[in-house]
Amino acid sequence: DPSDGDQGYLPVFSCGNTGPRMLTITWPATAKNVLSVGGSENYRPTGSDGCGTSSSAADTVDQILSSSSRGPTADGRIKPDLVAPGSHILSLASSAPGFKGNGVCDLYYPPGQRLVNWSTGTSQSAAHVTGAAVIAAEIYRRHYGAEPSPAMIKAMLINHAHDMGNSLQVPSNTSNRPNFLQGWGRLDIGNLVDARARVAFDQRTVLTASGETVTFEPIMVEDPNQSVIVTLVWTDAPGTPAGSAWVNAYVSGGQYIDR
Numbered sequence: 739d740p741s742d743g744d745q746g747y748l749p750v751f752s753c754g755n756t757g758p759r760m761l762t763i764t765w766p767a768t769a770k771n772v773l774s775v776g777g778s779e780n781y782r783p784t785g786s787d788g789c790g791t792s793s794s795a796a797d798t799v800d801q802i803l804s805s806s807s808r809g810p811t812a813d814g815r816i817k818p819d820l821v822a823p824g825s826h827i828l829s830l831a832s833s834a835p836g837f838k839g840n841g842v843c844d845l846y847y848p849p850g851q852r853l854v855n856w857s858t859g860t861s862q863s864a865a866h867v868t869g870a871a872v873i874a875a876e877i878y879r880r881h882y883g884a885e886p887s888p889a890m891i892k893a894m895l896i897n898h899a900h901d902m903g904n905s906l907q908v909p910s911n912t913s914n915r916p917n918f919l920q921g922w923g924r925l926d927i928g929n930l931v932d933a934r935a936r937v938a939f940d941q942r943t944v945l946t947a948s949g950e951t952v953t954f955e956p957i958m959v960e961d962p963n964q965s966v967i968v969t970l971v972w973t974d975a976p977g978t979p980a981g982s983a984w985v986n987a988y989v990s991g992g993q994y995i996d997r
Contacts, residue, residue, distance in 0.1 A: 748773055748888035750868045752860035753818045754807035760918060762807040763817045770983055771973050773871070773892055774817045775864040777803035777824030778902065778924050787826060789843035791858040796825040800905040802912050802919045806860055809918035813983055816916050819892070820899055822870075822925040824863035831855045870895060870927050877931065882938065890940040893971035898930040899923030 749772040754764030767774035779801045783793035795804060803824050809817040831837065831846055831854055839845035843857040874894040878886040886894070901923045903914040912919040943952045959966055975985040 746885065746888045748871060748891050750775060750864050750871060752864040753777075755805045755859050757802075757806045757808055758804050760808045761810065761812070763809050763811060764807060767807075768811045768815075768817060770815065770977075771888070773867060773895070774819045774921070775860060775867045776808070776818035776821040776919070776921065777806035777860040777863045778821040778920070779803050780823040780825045780827060782826040782828075784826065787843040787847070787856055787858055788845075789858045791825050791843070795858070799823070800900075800902045800910050800924070802902070802910075803858075803860075803863075805858070806863075806919075809921075811983075815983070816918060816921060818921040820867055820895060820922060820925055821902070821920050822863040822866035824860050825858045826856055827858065827862035827865075828854055828856045829862075829865075867895065867925055870925055870930065873927065874930060878938070878940075881936075882940075884940070887941050887973070889971040889973045890938065893938075893969045894930065895925065896922040896971065897967055897969040898926055900926040900929070 749766075749769075751767040751769075751772050751774055753767045753774050753776045754762060755777070756762040756764070763774065766772065779798050780796045781799050783797040786792045791805075802821065806821065806824065807818075809815070811817050828847070831839070831852060833852075839855060841857070841861075842855050844855055846852050847854065847856040871891050874891050875886050878884070878890060878894065899915075899922050901915045902910045902920050903912045903917070915921065915923045937957060939954065945952065957966070972986065974987075977983045977985055
């Protein structure tokens with residue numbers, strides 16, 4: 739296949755579990771063109787797991803998981819990009835004879851069976867986002883009849899994320915997005931797959947020199963009571979060892995946003 743090796747690729751990395759201190763995002767989640775995932779709380783307040791995560795860390799979906807690593811990166815970029823549930827996550831246990839559950843909080847949970855285990859950490863959060871990225875890509879294929887770029891998949895997930903800092907249900911431990919705790923919000927597959935109006939422009943115009951611009955036609959909103967969210971994401975060119983990580987960057991409030 740002459741196209742082998744030429745397909746888009748969006749790496750998804752967990753941010754690490756060294757919170758609640760700031761500036762604790764671990765490599766390779768600090769890379770600019772990857773999708774970096776932090777941890778939010780799951781809702782499964784059923785005691786403490788083998789990692790010491792109690793019910794209080796799994797009882798409010800709009801809370802940042804205290805152990806989740808936080809940004810910014812060392813050069814000031816916003817990370818994580820998104821957060822997703824990462825506490826008391828149930829998953830299938832391996833049936834391989836040598837399975838020892840290294841890194842899993844409880845080798846088997848609940849007790850009395852060998853099919854399911856549970857664990858806590860941003861690795862579990864990243865798995866949620868990886869699955870959502872597959873769904874986003876399929877939605878784009880069905881709607882537009884083309885393969886989405888890695889930047890488009892990232893844009894779709896960010897655009898439909900839930901702002902935990904703007905939650906009306908419970909007090910949140912993060913401010914409104916974007917920030918160094920929740921990034922652009924908590925993964926929300928419901929928003930991603932619903933029937934709301936959308937428009938997308940993916941790699942239709944390529945800017946090749948400094949100072950070039952592109953103008954999009956205005957979008958008319960029929961219902962002024964509904965919100966409009968616009969997300970711009972790009973895959974940035976490689977930086978230089980002696981310079982900044984970013985080549986093209988949007989600066990907002992003193993923070994570099996490498997979208």
